[in-house]
Amino acid sequence: MIDSVKLPHLMKYMGSKRELLDFIISSINDLDIESNWFCDLFSGTSIVGCSLKDEYNIQINDIQIYTSIFANTYLPNIKNSINPTELEKIKERVLFYVDEFYKKHPGLIFDYRLVSNYNELHRLEIQQQNLIYNNFEIGFHLFVKYYSGTYWSYTQCVWIDSIRAVAEDYIGQRGYYIILSSLIYAMSYTSQSTGHFAQFRDVTESNMTDIMLYRIRDIWTYLEKKFLEILNVVDVDVINRYSITTLDYLDCLRLIERNTIVYADPPYSSVHYSRFYHAIETLIRYDYPNVKYKGRYREDRHQSPFGKKTEVKNAFAKLFKEIKNRNSHLILSYSDNGMISQDEIMEIGNAIMGNTYKGNIQTKEYTHSKMGRSDIHSMGVNELIISYKRQ
Numbered sequence: 001m002i003d004s005v006k007l008p009h010l011m012k013y014m015g016s017k018r019e020l021l022d023f024i025i026s027s028i029n030d031l032d033i034e035s036n037w038f039c040d041l042f043s044g045t046s047i048v049g050c051s052l053k054d055e056y057n058i059q060i061n062d063i064q065i066y067t068s069i070f071a072n073t074y075l076p077n078i079k080n081s082i083n084p085t086e087l088e089k090i091k092e093r094v095l096f097y098v099d100e101f102y103k104k105h106p107g108l109i110f111d112y113r114l115v116s117n118y119n120e121l122h123r124l125e126i127q128q129q130n131l132i133y134n135n136f137e138i139g140f141h142l143f144v145k146y147y148s149g150t151y152w153s154y155t156q157c158v159w160i161d162s163i164r165a166v167a168e169d170y171i172g173q174r175g176y177y178i179i180l181s182s183l184i185y186a187m188s189y190t191s192q193s194t195g196h197f198a199q200f201r202d203v204t205e206s207n208m209t210d211i212m213l214y215r216i217r218d219i220w221t222y223l224e225k226k227f228l229e230i231l232n233v234v235d236v237d238v239i240n241r242y243s244i245t246t247l248d249y250l251d252c253l254r255l256i257e258r259n260t261i262v263y264a265d266p267p268y269s270s271v272h273y274s275r276f277y278h279a280i281e282t283l284i285r286y287d288y289p290n291v292k293y294k295g296r297y298r299e300d301r302h303q304s305p306f307g308k309k310t311e312v313k314n315a316f317a318k319l320f321k322e323i324k325n326r327n328s329h330l331i332l333s334y335s336d337n338g339m340i341s342q343d344e345i346m347e348i349g350n351a352i353m354g355n356t357y358k359g360n361i362q363t364k365e366y367t368h369s370k371m372g373r374s375d376i377h378s379m380g381v382n383e384l385i386i387s388y389k390r391q
């Protein structure tokens with residue numbers, strides 16, 4: 001197993017298993033399965049699958065496209081993959097775009113250093129939010145137009161768009177993924193929202209000091225720190241194969257080899273990842289989508305059946321059936337406060353997997369981060385590992 005400390009943390013992510021890796025990996029090892037392939041089916045940050053890249057051939061899959069950026073950063077040998085001096089060249093290009101944008105829009109000035117009271121701050125935020133109605137005549141203005149004065153300030157958005165533009169120069173090279181992973185990290189830690197992008201905070205007299213702290217954070221400083229950390233990562237020379245897909249879980253399961261160890265960590269609440277992380281999806285797609293609601297979500301967001309009361313049982317049944325179809329093994333992460341209970345999952349699993357599989361459950365107490373959600377009261381939950389090993 002690759003030490004997770006050495007796979008740099010890239011984003012605040014709801015349900016990330018980084019802190020639970022030891023529990024998950026030891027549960028996998030306890031099963032003692034002889035297999036060449038490991039599939040991380042709902043990979044998110046992809047930390048679980050990528051930590052096993054020295055032991056198996058790895059398939060990483062998640063329906064959200066941004067997840068493939070993390071996997072493409074972690075899976076190849078990162079160390080020495082790009083010369084640190086490249087960062088200087090990247091910065092030069094970014095500064096060129098930033099400068100060009102400012103020169104083209106001399107009237108757009110939103111200076112937080114001049115703000116001395118709540119009313120001034122409120123006015124500044126609304127003026128920026130209204131840029132969504134502006135027609136910009138210069139390329140790479142998506143974040144400035146859609147998100148100024150929301151999760152990020154206008155200035156931060158100018159930098160995000162300019163860095164995204166420079167990433168295009170690196171398509172087909174390792175640098176593309178390293179730049180974008182570092183940018184996602186910077187966006188995650190400069191956003192004024194609470195760890196995700198479901199809603200930005202409206203300014204109030206009581207939160208204004210805190211919001212100002214986020215508004216003046218420098219995107220480049222965060223990016224640079226992460227970029228160098230990724231490059232300095234001590235890595236192993238791995239010769240195993242890997243594949244990275246952004247498919248629905250059922251489509252991915254058609255592609256796996258027989259006798260694959262499938263690690264499944266589906267959503268366990270009604271919160272859809274596509275709503276929490278829409279802005280990161282848009283960063284990668286960069287497609288100027290139609291956006292809706294106060295949170296400015298993409299209209300074409302994916303709605304997972306695992307997050308819907310009426311569909312979750314059927315979604316699990318299909319998962320079990322396809323794994324059995326491929327003569328593979330399942331290791332399922334779930335929570336005891338999920339959409340359905342562990343008994344319900346086992347009932348579906350036992351009925352479908354039958355006696356060619358051996359089912360088992362392990363639990364561990366775990367405190368989940370609230371990620372700003374007020375609908376979660378008690379965060380001390382049991383983390384479950386439900387496994388079905390083919391006999």
Ligand SMILES: C[S@@+](CC[C@H](N)C(=O)[O-])C[C@H]1O[C@@H](n2cnc3c(N)ncnc32)[C@H](O)[C@@H]1O
Nearest residue numbers: 015016017042043044045063248249265273304
């Ligand atoms: C609990 S998170 C996984 C966290 C991950 N194990 C980690 O450590 O970061 C669940 C993931 O399932 C993905 N997802 C939801 N519905 C999906 C579907 N139908 N097919 C594939 N992925 C899906 C979400 O995008 C999300 O990243």
